[in-house]
Structure formats: C-alpha cells, structure tokens
Amino acid sequence: MKVIGTISKKLKEKPYIYRIELLDRFEKLLSDKEIVFVRPSTWQDPLENLIFNAKLVKDGKEYHHPVKEKIYSQCWSYEGDSYALWQIYTTKKNDKGEFKRHLGVRITTKLDKLQQISNLNNGDFYYGQVNYLCKYQLEKLPKDLSIIKSLRDTNLNENHLKTLLIKRKSYHYENEVRLIANPIDKLIDKTDNRLCRLKIEPMNFITSVRFDPAMPYKDFKSKKEELIDKFGFRPKQITQSTYFKKNKFVIKL
Template sequence: MNEYGLIFDENIKKNTKLYRYMSLGKFMCMVEKKETYLTNIKSWEDKWELPINEIEDKNLLESDLYGQCWSLEGISDALWRIYSSNKEGILIKTSPEKFNLISDIRFGILSPVIYYNNLRKVLFELKNIGGSKRLFVKGLLKRSAFKHENEVRLIVINDEKCLGKKYKNCTHINLKIDPFKFIEGIIIDPRASDWYVEAIKAYCLRVGFNIIPVKSDLYSPNDF
C-alpha cells in the first residue's frame, strides 16, 4: 500500500470514465513496453502551462511537476482532429481507480483542470486551497480557450516523496503498467478505413486483449 496514495479530486467519481486520445505509435508503445509516461509540464507546447512562473517568483516551484492529460470527453470531433490528424488515432478508456496500477507513483493527484480567464484572479482564489491538493494545483491551470478538451490531469512532483526517487535531466518519466488491466475500452478513429479497423482488431487479439476494439460511431448516420 502506498504511504500517501493517489488523491482523487472530489469531482472524479468512482464511476467516472476517462479517455486518452493518442497516436497508434503511442498506443503500441504502451502495449509492447508495458509503460506509460509522464511529461515535464514545462516542456508542453502551450507556454502558459505553469502560468504562476510568468507573474510570480520562479523560486516558488520547489520541484518539477510532471503530468499526463486525459479527458472526460469520449465523443469529440475536435479532439479526434487534434490528436489524430492522420485519421488513424486510438482512444483508450479507463476508470479512476485503475491509475493505482501505475508503478512507483507513491503520491500524486488526479483532477480536472481549472480553466481561467483572469490569471491573477484565479491565483488569488487558489490561495484558499488547503490540504495535499495545494502541492499540485499549479499544474492544473489552463486557459479557457482550451475548455472544449474537458481535461483531467494526473500530476506528480518529480521527487522521492511522489516517485520514490528523483529523475534527473529528463522531459519524460516512464513508469511500468499492465495495459491489459488498465485499459477498459479501445476506440478507433471514426474516419479510419475499414482495413485499418480490422488490422487494429487483429493486433489487439494477437497481443492478448480481451477487449474488442470498436470504431467510433461519431459520424454514423444511425445516430441522426
């Protein structure tokens, strides 16, 4: 049993389903290497991640924050287009308690992001947050322009308390996971060709999934 455990935000319920859009390559890497990865938030494309650095003393960040992005949206045209530009993306589905299967996370948080319009205002409001969430809240801020992503983040601090050790000079931290226990559903890009769908089904069967991948019916005329 972890000494501190993974904190689940009060808005993340036991029956909440979480989704991660990814390329085929990243999906296969997760399956073949039985690993998932956390990324240094400061290396993310949006330079307004960790916005506290932009207006406050940078020394306030005692340790590097690493994160992984998920979404509450399992049906999203926008997210398919963002994360699957080649029309061959994969969407995996899981539940909050499954994040306890990720190895070496001794302490961290799984929480919806906090979307903001006024940075100074939201930073002032965050000063009232207490408890352990306060340690990670700097990594949960995101501009309202991205609100359509309905994002949930897994966040840890790169230190001994959260990961058992401190990883040095890396943008990514790879952690072991059993994808066959972690993944509850596999959804294929709604724009994918039939041959591609069959290939993904064959691959998942061959590597040992009990799950049968399905093609997203986002554009199915039967939904009208």
C-alpha cells in the same frame, strides 16, 4: 493515487476517463507496459502551468522554483468521443517540423484503476479535475495570498499541484483530468529528463480501445484482430469512432 481538488458529480457517476494516443505510441504502450508523463513546462499553451510559468521574483531577483523539476503529468478527459479531441491530439509535428494529422487510438480507463500506477511505481501520485477560469479570475491569481504562501515553500505541497488544475475557460470543451506524479529518480528517462516512464499492466488498466475515425476499415479489422490474438482483448472492448463516416442521409423532395 490521491485526489487533488474537487471531483464533479458527473465524473463520480460515470468515472471513466479517456486519452488519445498516436497509433505508434499506443503500440509501444502495450509492448513496454508503461505510460509516459511529461514535465508541464513542455505544454504548448503559454498559460498552461500558469503559476510556475509566471515570472517569480524573490528578494528582488528572478527565481526558478525547484519544485518545477519534480512534477510530471499526463492529460486525460472525461469527454467521450469528440471530433475536436481527435483533431487536436493527433495533429503533431513531423520530422520536417510541419504539423500533420496522424492516426490515433483512444484508450479508456476507470478512476479506480488509477491506483495501479501507485501500486507498480515508487513516488507520489495524484489525479484531479481541471478547473476552467475566466480571464478576470486568472488575473487575480498572482496576488492570491494562499498561492504566494505555497510558492515560498521549496518542498512539494498540494497547493503546488492544485495550480496545475487551472486552465483558461476557452478550453472547457476538453473536460480534462490530469494525472500528476512526483516520481523517484529511477523512473525519469535517462535520455530526456522531461519524461518519466511509469509501469502499468495494460490489460487491467485499459477498459476499452477506440480506433481513429480516419483509419480504413480493413486496417481497423486487422488491428482489432491483433489486439485480440496478441494481447487478449475481448472483441467488445474494441471499436472504431464513426466521426469521419460519409453522410448517408437521403432527403426526398
């Protein structure tokens, strides 16, 4: 798996990244032995995928860049246990279209284990650390000659991919790392071409599992036993976040 852009000293020294999945999706990941990437056009933030989602004009006409349909991505973080990330990544729309918080699981992997994605799947695969820019920096990008030159190229190039590593500074707390794929057609979901499904070996890919802080302790114990008995995880690999634990401090006046 090839690196795009620059990796910080902090991430190099502690090369672990984390992703929060909904509980049912985590269970499906283990049973299907695959992770799901999405087209960046599905990201909710209107300034995500900043360059390709801009209005492109070529020869006086609006232009849809063909590369947009070839790129798939998945978002991870090098931030450890985070209250904000638990809230954001487990709050999804239910069947009624209402936003609701669901139970989640935080999985951990190591940068060198990402090579497994390239080994088990056909296509081109990359990862890079997101660069958070201020508003005035973002406003300069549509006139950046190197970006304009790269967009004139209809073949996928690294400069196209680097545009996916740009985000507004207000999201800096996410400390995001993005995995990016240009997969062969066979890996694209036949029922929804916005998704591609990549094979992994979960027990080698995942280094640790942390369950949702809102999960009742008895349910956590049951899930932990299931991971140990059914999939072979070691007990020390499985913990539960303590963010929602009750305040037990006592202050004597």
